[in-house]
Amino acid sequence: VKNHVSIIGAGINGLLTAFYIANYHPELHITIYEADSHPVDNKDNKGTTLGSKDARHVTGSESICFESSVHHEALRNHPNSVNPGWLLKGEKDLSPDELDWRDKFEKLYTHKSEINDLDYAHARLNYRGLEGWHNLANEYPEINKHFLSKDFVEVYFESEDSFLDDLKMEKDFCSKYYPDQSVRQANNPKLKNTYESHLLVPGMSLRVKSLALSLIKILESKPQVDFHWNRIIENTTGMKSNVIIWTIGSTHKQPAQYQEQHIQGIVGCWATIKNPGYTKPFKIASPVPSAYINLTPDAGSLHVSGGFGWLGNCTDRSEVERLSEPVAKHLIDQIQKFLDVKVGLSDIEYCIRPSTPNGLPLMKAENRGDKKHIYISGSSKSGTTHAPILSQFVLDQI
Numbered sequence: 001v002k003n004h005v006s007i008i009g010a011g012i013n014g015l016l017t018a019f020y021i022a023n024y025h026p027e028l029h030i031t032i033y034e035a036d037s038h039p040v041d042n043k044d045n046k047g048t049t050l051g052s053k054d055a056r057h058v059t060g061s062e063s064i065c066f067e068s069s070v071h072h073e074a075l076r077n078h079p080n081s082v083n084p085g086w087l088l089k090g091e092k093d094l095s096p097d098e099l100d101w102r103d104k105f106e107k108l109y110t111h112k113s114e115i116n117d118l119d120y121a122h123a124r125l126n127y128r129g130l131e132g133w134h135n136l137a138n139e140y141p142e143i144n145k146h147f148l149s150k151d152f153v154e155v156y157f158e159s160e161d162s163f164l165d166d167l168k169m170e171k172d173f174c175s176k177y178y179p180d181q182s183v184r185q186a187n188n189p190k191l192k193n194t195y196e197s198h199l200l201v202p203g204m205s206l207r208v209k210s211l212a213l214s215l216i217k218i219l220e221s222k223p224q225v226d227f228h229w230n231r232i233i234e235n236t237t238g239m240k241s242n243v244i245i246w247t248i249g250s251t252h253k254q255p256a257q258y259q260e261q262h263i264q265g266i267v268g269c270w271a272t273i274k275n276p277g278y279t280k281p282f283k284i285a286s287p288v289p290s291a292y293i294n295l296t297p298d299a300g301s302l303h304v305s306g307g308f309g310w311l312g313n314c315t316d317r318s319e320v321e322r323l324s325e326p327v328a329k330h331l332i333d334q335i336q337k338f339l340d341v342k343v344g345l346s347d348i349e350y351c352i353r354p355s356t357p358n359g360l361p362l363m364k365a366e367n368r369g370d371k372k373h374i375y376i377s378g379s380s381k382s383g384t385t386h387a388p389i390l391s392q393f394v395l396d397q398i
């Protein structure tokens with residue numbers, strides 16, 4: 001059937017893409033298939049967007065690629081080892097797909113010790129994403145209302161050296177890709193065990209789950225859009241649409257066709273604790289596996305996220321918890337080093353980032369038989385930040 005597109009996956013990427021298509025091509029019929037049930041009735045959504053906490057940062061920070069932030073051997077070392085790594089499964093438990101992903105992870109890098117092409121690629125996409133979200137917030141009040149802040153995010157560092165390194169890098173990225181704004185520095189840190197100056201980087205924070213719910217509501221009100229909840233798509237045989245958009249991430253078992261796209265899971269941890277009085281979003285650059293800890297105040301709550309560990313293919317929820325414990329424990333130690341708040345292992349929830357082997361997004365279109373398949377996913381650390389870019393990519397393809 002011409003004039004009909006199908007979107008598989010109702011995370012931020014699937015929903016924003018549907019919103020773009022509905023606005024720019026109102027003549028197209030859109031069917032959205034989602035494996036989980038409607039989020040209003042369901043507290044057990046597994047997806048990265050609908051199954052985690054209601055906060056994300058959108059900044060040019062965290063541009064540093066996997067290669068520069070960890071090391072080539074990261075997927076061969078467990079988080080507790082002397083060289084902290086991201087390997088969560090036992091070596092002998094890795095499947096052929098997982099070994100293949102690791103091989104790609106290790107071979108895709110530039111092997112340069114200074115800031116490299118991959119870092120610049122991440123930075124460019126992050127700033128384009130930031131610009132995209134600003135444009136959306138300016139244009140649509142129903143999107144704007146989910147932003148908690150839109151001016152800057154504070155970034156704290158443990159030492160003068162790491163502060164100075166980051167300042168140089170962030171200024172370089174920002175002047176290249178976001179020249180109208182600048183990275184600033186400020187004194188008077190409010191955090192213990194951090195260097196006396198910190199940075200203010202252009203950035204935003206948003207309630208991503210609330211935004212996703214609003215997008216669902218807006219789309220449900222459009223006559224040309226249909227949702228099918230509880231529908232796990234295993235293959236597209238018999239699907240009537242001539243364009244199929246895959247945004248399924250890595251939280252469910254992937255169909256064979258999708259495994260070729262090499263999107264696997266990298267775990268992160270979340271805790272929502274009582275807000276002791278913070279008013280602005282901030283980050284703390286801490287060592288891996290915790291890495292940047294993101295903190296987002298929302299009235300009486302403070303959402304805290306951080307941590308990286310390679311989970312590979314979709315893994316059973318109880319296994320995710322067991323395997324990810326070293327990452328969670330590291331994060332808890334880091335949180336307590338900087339904040340006077342109590343966080344225990346039982347406060348931690350796990351969330352899985354869909355990721356390509358080098359963390360840059362998958363944006364691909366191909367014809368298979370009489371259908372066009374478009375794949376968008378895998379922006380590792382910046383999957384929410386890049387959503388406007390991925391949605392625009394789809395728009396350009398249809």
Ligand SMILES: Cc1cc2nc3c(=O)[nH]c(=O)nc-3n(C[C@H](O)[C@H](O)[C@H](O)COP(=O)(O)OP(=O)(O)OC[C@H]3O[C@@H](n4cnc5c(N)ncnc54)[C@H](O)[C@@H]3O)c2cc1C
Nearest residue numbers: 009011012013035047048049057233249268382383384385
């Ligand atoms: C701890 C943590 C902190 C993060 N912080 C940030 C941040 O500050 N800034 C930022 O930019 N990004 C951040 N991210 C990354 C970002 O949250 C994700 O990249 C993003 O939410 C992914 O959205 P998505 O739509 O691609 O995937 P998902 O939200 O996972 O959506 C995919 C959907 O597809 C459905 N699905 C799967 N298989 C099928 C199937 N076969 N048939 C039908 N439906 C299917 C799933 O149920 C799911 O709802 C963070 C991630 C984590 C884990």
